[in-house]
Structures are given as structure tokens and as C-alpha cells.
Amino acid sequence: MERIVYVNGEYVQESDAKISVFDRGFLFADGVYEVTSVLEGKLIDFDGHLRRLRRSLVELAMTIPCPDEELLSIHRELVARNAVVEGLVYLQVTRGAADRDFAFPKNVPQTLVLFTQAKSIVDSPLAKRGARVVSVDDLRWGRRDIKTVQLLYPSMAKMIAQEKGADDAWLVQDGLVTEGTSNNAYIVTQDGTIVTRDLSSDILAGITRAAVLKCARELQMKVEERPFSIAEALTAREAFTTSATGFVCPVVEIDGTALSDGNPGAVAVRLRQAYIEESLKAAI
Template sequence: MSRLVYVDGGYVQEDEARISVFDRGFLFADGVYEVTAVVGGRMVDFDSHLSRLARSLSALDIVSPLTDRELRVVHEKLIARNNLDEGIVYLQLTRGVADREFAYPYGLTPTIVAFTQAKPLLDNPLAESGVKVVMVPDIRWRRRDIKSISLLPQAMGKEFAKRHGAYEAWMVENDVVTEGTSSSAFIVDADGVLRTQPLGHQILPGVTRRAVLRLAEEHGVSFEERPFSLDELLSAREAFLTAASAFVLPVISIDGQNIGNGTPGPITRRFRELYLKECCQENF
């Protein structure tokens, strides 16, 4: 049985879902998206995803036709109607349909689509083994804080990682690690301090990233939102990535060079444990 998906106010079978060839998301990648994890049939960190969605839409001068409450209902209905216990809900909102012109046409009704994907999130074997990462140049545009649907550089990086036997690619700009193609990048540096890029136009404000920094503060873990270089990454005690559908995953090697002793470190394990505990408490 095919999935039920949401398209502009209606719920249809996936093989019946249609959008216009004149949609600006298709023509210009003129839109934004969010991915929300689902555990036990309930959403994780959904309020934070709504806040980031509103920020991205504001940056592109797009007004959602649905309220936060209505967006929540869409997600909940998709989860219920697709019997989704564990996985994600993908939401995409574009400026809408108009003849092809570069400048924004105003007065459009935005296009909204959403669908579910079932996948295991909690019992992820990569949390025990750790993942390999390769480095790639950061070739993206200068407003990476907007969760844009324009993802070709990230797709290229992810493909490079796959071809080199790695799980993820982390991006480097001026010898500074920015973030992963679909993740936030963290290290525990040589002094034992947790570090990640500060917020700004250079990175996406990750929802799980935000939760990890809050947990660090609550549990007395020293952290700094301060850039780290490739050399600092390679000399780090630990490294890990965060993402909505991966939560917290240990990074055990960079370009074939071990991080620490090449196994998941205790601080990384602790943050995954804390996040999952909080996630499960919210959802059960």
C-alpha cells in the first residue's frame, strides 16, 4: 500500500501527488524544508523545527498559508494515517506557482507538500561502531542559515562520501570546518572542551545541535561555540555529528585518519544517551 502524502490542503496517495511544472521550487529551488524525527508515533523537537521554518520563510519573504497549529495537525495526520511509529516527516514549502521570472512574483499562494518515511532511528548500529567522514570544500552559497531546498552542493558532497566508503562529508572553508552535508559538526578538543561552529550565515542552526548545547550546559560540560580548523579536528579527543534523523553519532575517522583511538568516545556516548533519554521521555 502506498503512502498518503499531503499536497496543498489535501491528503492523496503518493502516486497521485502532483505539483505544477511552474512551481518556483522546481524552477528556482525557491523554497525551504524541515525534517522532523518521529519516535513512538510522536514528533521530536517539533517546536524548534517550527521556529526554524518561520525564520527561513522570513528570510525569503514567504508567508506560510498555514499556522503553526495547522502545520502540526498536518504532521500528526500523516503520522496517524501512515501508521508511522519511527522515522521522519518531510515538509517542503515553496513560494508557489508563477511564470518563470527571476524576481519574486508577489501574491502567490505557497505550495506545501509533506510525506513520511519509515526508518529505524533509536537502534542505530552506527552509534556503536561510529562513522567515517571525508572532507570536501564548502562550495555553498552565503546564506547557509536558511534551510533552503537548494541542496546540490550537499548532494555532491554526500555522493563523494559514499564513493569513498564514508557516511558523511564535512565541509571546509578557509581551513575551518563549517558543518556536514546534512549534519552539524562537533569535536571534543585537545583540552577536553566541546566545540562547534557559532551560529551565523555560514551554518544551518541545527535543531539537534541546539539541544546538545543545552544538554551540555545542564550537565556541566564545558563548551564553546568557536570554529575549529582541520588540524584541530584531526588532533581532537572525540568528534561527533548531530542531525534530526541521526540524533548523535560518533565520528571515528576523518579521511582515513583515526580520531582519538578510532572508537566512539565517552562524551559522545553520553550525549547520545542524554538526548535519547530526553527524546523518549517526551514521546512515551
């Protein structure tokens, strides 16, 4: 059975979904996206994703394509039509279709596309065993705080990691870790302090990041938002990442050096459980 996807106001089978070859998302990566997790058929952190979507659009001089209530309705309709119990809803907004020109076109209808993916995210084998990461130079553009669809370099970094037998890469700029290819990065120091890079244009303000840091503070864990190096990470008690569909994922190895005796650390495991519990309470 084919998935039902949403394209510019219509619910269609995925094989019938079409956009113009002149769409600026295709030609210029001129678009933004959000990924909202689905647990027990409900949306996780939807309001946070909507706020970040609006911010990304404003930063690129675009507007939100429809009212918030309509976007929520579309998400719920896709979840229902595709019978998604656990997985995600992907949303993408581009500037629309116009003749190829570097200048932004005027008065062009935006393109709005959404689709679902069913996948197991709570019972994650990667979270159970812990991820292995390698460090890679961060060669992305300078506005990583905007969630654009230009994901070629993160994809390249992910492939570098896989070629080295790892699961993911942590990106490094000026000797300091920015983030993972599709997640925020954390270490836990020997005294139990959670360290993650502070917000700026260097990283994406993760919606899961904000929720997990809130959980950490409620659990009386000490948090420092500052940069850290790979050298500091290698001396850490443990490490982990956060993302919309990865939740909290322990990191057990960095550049071939094992952390936490090669097992998921206690802080990451506790935060993952707390985040899932709190997310289900607030799911819509």
C-alpha cells in the same frame, strides 16, 4: 500499501500527488523545508522546527502557509495514517507556481507538501560503529542559515565521501570546518571541551544542535562555540555530528585518521543517550 502524503490541503496516495511543473521549488529551488523526527509515534522538537521554518520563510520574504496548530495537526495526521512509529515527517514550502521569471511573483498561492518516512533512527548501525568523514571544500551559497531546498552541493559532497569509502563529508571554508553535508560538526578536545562552530550565516542553526548543547551543559560538560580546523580535529579526543534523524552520531575517522581508537567516543555516546531520553520526555 502506498503512503499517504499531504499536498496543498489534501491527503492523497503518493502516486496521486502532483504539483505544477511551474512550481518555483522545481524551477529555482525557491523553497524551504524542515524534517521532524518521530519516536514512539510522537514528534521530536516540533516547536523548534516550527520556529526555524518561520525564520527561513521570513528571510525569503515568504509567509507561513497555515497556522501553527494546523501544521501540527497535519504532522500528526500523517504519522497516524501511515502508522509511523519511528522515522520522520518532511515538510516543504515553496513560493508556488508562476511563469518562469527570476523576480518573485506576487499573489501566488504557496505550495505545501508533507510526507513521512519510516526508518530506524534510535537503533542506528552508523551511530554504533561511528562515521568516517572526509574534508571537502565548502562551495555552497552564503546563506546557509536558511534551510532551503537547494541541496545539490551537499549531495555532491556526500557522493565524494562515498567514492572515498567514507560515510559523509565535513565542509571546509578558509581552512575551517563549517558543518557536515546534513549535520552540525563537533570535536572534543583532549581536555574534554566540546567545540562546535558558532552560529552565523555560514551554518544552519540545528534544532538538534541546540538541544544537544543544552544537554551537554546540564551534564556539566564544557562547551566552546567557535570554528575549528581539520588539523585541530585530527588531534581531538573524539568527534561527532548532530542532526534531526541522526541525533548524536560519533565520528571515528577524519580523512583516514582514526579518532578514539576507531571507536565511538564516550562523550558522543553519553550525549546521544541523554538527548534521546530528554526528547522522548518532551515529545508531542
